[in-house]
Amino acid sequence: MRVSAVVVCFNEEENIERCLKSLTWTDEIVVVDSYSTDNTVSICKRYTDKIYQREWPGINKQKEYAVSLTKNDWIFILDADEVVSEELKEEILKRLSSDKGKYDGYMVKRHTYYLGRWINHGGWYPDYKLRLFKKQKGYFVGKDPHDKIAVTGNVAKLNGEIYHFTYKNIAHHIRTINSFSDTVVNNPEMKKERFIIFKMLFKPPVKFLETYIYKLGLLDGIPGLIISVLSSYYVFLKYAKLWEKRSVSSSIITTKPSIEQKQLHSRNFGP
Numbered sequence: 346m347r348v349s350a351v352v353v354c355f356n357e358e359e360n361i362e363r364c365l366k367s368l369t370w371t372d373e374i375v376v377v378d379s380y381s382t383d384n385t386v387s388i389c390k391r392y393t394d395k396i397y398q399r400e401w402p403g404i405n406k407q408k409e410y411a412v413s414l415t416k417n418d419w420i421f422i423l424d425a426d427e428v429v430s431e432e433l434k435e436e437i438l439k440r441l442s443s444d445k446g447k448y449d450g451y452m453v454k455r456h457t458y459y460l461g462r463w464i465n466h467g468g469w470y471p472d473y474k475l476r477l478f479k480k481q482k483g484y485f486v487g488k489d490p491h492d493k494i495a496v497t498g499n500v501a502k503l504n505g506e507i508y509h510f511t512y513k514n515i516a517h518h519i520r521t522i523n524s525f526s527d528t529v530v531n532n533p534e535m536k537k538e539r540f541i542i543f544k545m546l547f548k549p550p551v552k553f554l555e556t557y558i559y560k561l562g563l564l565d566g567i568p569g570l571i572i573s574v575l576s577s578y579y580v581f582l583k584y585a586k587l588w589e590k591r592s593v594s595s596s597i598i599t600t601k602p603s604i605e606q607k608q609l610h611s612r613n614f615g616p
Contacts, residue, residue: 346441347372348477349415350423353407355379357425358388360510365392367429370438371421377411403489403528412480421477422494426510427455433505437477440503449498450478457509460568467562467572468555472509473502490528518575526582530590538587545584553577 350371354361355378365388368374374393378386379401389396397414401407412420419441423429433453440451455472457464464470475483475494487493512518529535538544556562557573565572 346419346446347417348419348421348437348441349373349375349417349480350421351375351377351408351411351415352423352425353377353379353404353411354381354385354389354425355401356381356383356385358384360426361385362388362391363428363510364423364425365389367434368392368421368423370429370434372417373415375411375414377407377414379407404492405485405487405489408492409485412483415480418480419477420480420483423476423507424509428508428510430506430508433503433507436503436505440501444501447499448501449482450475450494450496450500452500452502453477454503454506455509456506457511459511460515460571462565462568464565464568464572466560466564467557467569467576468560469572474507475500476507477503488532488534490525515571515575522575522579522582526579526586529583530586535587538584541584541588541591545581545588548584549577549581552580 348371350368350373352361352364352368352374354376357364358381365374365376369392374395376389376393376396378389378396378398380398386396386398395414397411399407399410402410408422412422421437437451452473453476454470455474457469457472459469475496478494478496479498482496482498483494484496485492486495512521553573553576556576557570562569562573
């Protein structure tokens with residue numbers, strides 16, 4: 346049972362080699378790059394000649410396109426900041442042979458390394474993702490910026506892990522939260538959201554309690570606390586930006602400020 350590996354990327358020169366090296370056991374590696382401006386593409390050429398470039402249409406559409414370029418029946422999807430463990434590689438090869446098509450997809454545990462340690466709680470582990478599936482049975486159901494794959498058929502869980510080398514530091518984490526919250530707010534389905542201020546007030550603390558207490562993020566030390574606080578901040582930022590988009594961006598100034606108002610503003614706040 347031959348396997349095609351799929352990776353989509355943009356400016357991942359720090360991660361891409363580690364990722365692709367862990368995929369050399371597959372029968373084909375397909376890379377779709379969104380016109381990287383660093384050395385990502387040149388590094389990819391060391392591992393595959395199947396490199397395609399395409400403007401970024403969103404994570405789900407980009408991965409769906411990458412899958413369409415593959416030639417084998419089985420697809421394995423990996424992100425540029427992820428690595429296939431040796432244990433997972435051996436397990437995949439063994440299970441595809443021994444299961445003989447009994448399953449149409451496999452869930453894989455993702456283990457994240459963040460702020461100098463492996464994160465074992467707070468909802469970050471075990472973080473099961475469906476990453477290995479029959480091409481004709483899999484389809485994308487995620488909502489940007491998060492991808493998600495489903496299959497029509499039977500699914501099994503594997504014990505081997507994908508190692509996830511996520512945010513380089515807290516600043517990188519916050520930049521990603523800012524970017525992801527923008528994507529969520531611009532999703533057409535967010536137009537249906539109601540009770541924005543209520544959700545802005547109550548959902549962030551609920552998220553913190555969920556990740557830090559209920560899901561035991563406190564056992565991951567200071568990194569666990571940071572993850573829980575930033576998870577709460579992400580929830581707050583989504584609803585704050587949605588409120589801004591509806592209430593501030595749509596407001597129309599109908600009168601020009603007077604000279605006196607301009608002078609007052611200048612004295613109080615500067616130019």
